[in-house]
Amino acid sequence: MEAGKVRVSLEVNGKAYTAEVEPRLLLVHLLRDQLGLTGTHIGCDTSQCGACTVLLDGQAVKSCTVLAVQADGGRVTTVEGLASPEGLHPVQIGFWEKHGLQCGFCTPGVIMTAVGLLQDNPRPTEEEIRTALEGVLCRCTGYQNIVRAVQYAASQMAEADERREVAAAETE
Ligand code: FES
Ligand code: FES
Incomplete structure (x- = not known):
């Protein structure tokens, strides 16, 4: 190893990676520059914009505030890892259906923040959605359609849960 x-060994979007990094390297640079996952954006140098948000061990974090070495042994999900073979994640579909973006620069961070929110709180109020999104800046949309997109995703996820419960009850 270079002096x-x-x-650093970590799982990113379900794949195991090992990289040799400088101790000061930020997670966002590991993701973008070494792993080629440029869906995670850098929108500021003051840790304010949230465009770099990813999930680290299930928690939404600004990846420009985390050292790559702090993610050692961790599980990272970026926007590239959200869709499954069955299709887009409900939050991604919500942004499509409700026009939750304009230029799209903030969108990966907003989506990952929303995914983190819905994992912790599957039925958030509008106020809770707005509070969760406070750390992510959008210069284009005025946030209204972003909130609608998250509400749409929450309702779709709740309906899918209900369908699964009904199906499980029927097979008992
Ligand atoms: S790049 Fe702006 S908060 Fe991380
Ligand atoms: S859609 Fe342009 S910054 Fe949010």
């Missing part, structure tokens, strides 16, 4: 570097 001054440290080895």
Whole structure:
């Protein structure tokens, strides 16, 4: 290993990676520059915009505030890892259906923040959605359609849960 570097092993979007990094390397740079996952954006150098938000061990974090070494042993999900073979994630569909973006620069961070919110709170109020999104800045939309997109995703996920419960009850 090169002098001054440290080895980091982590899972990103279900795949295991090992990289040699400088101890000061930020997680966002590991994702973008070494793993080529450029869906995670950098919109500021003051940790305010939230465009770099990813899930680390299920929690939404600004990846420009996390050192790559702090993610060692962790599980990262970026916007590239949200869709499944069955299709887009409900939050992605919500943004499509409710026009939750304009230029799209903030969108990966907003979507990952919303996914983190709905994992913790599957039926958030409008106020709770707005509070969760406070750390993510959007210069284009005025947020109204972003909130609608998250509400749409929450209702779709709740309906899917109900369908699963009914199906499970029928097979008992
Ligand atoms: S790049 Fe702006 S908060 Fe991370
Ligand atoms: S859609 Fe342009 S910054 Fe949010």
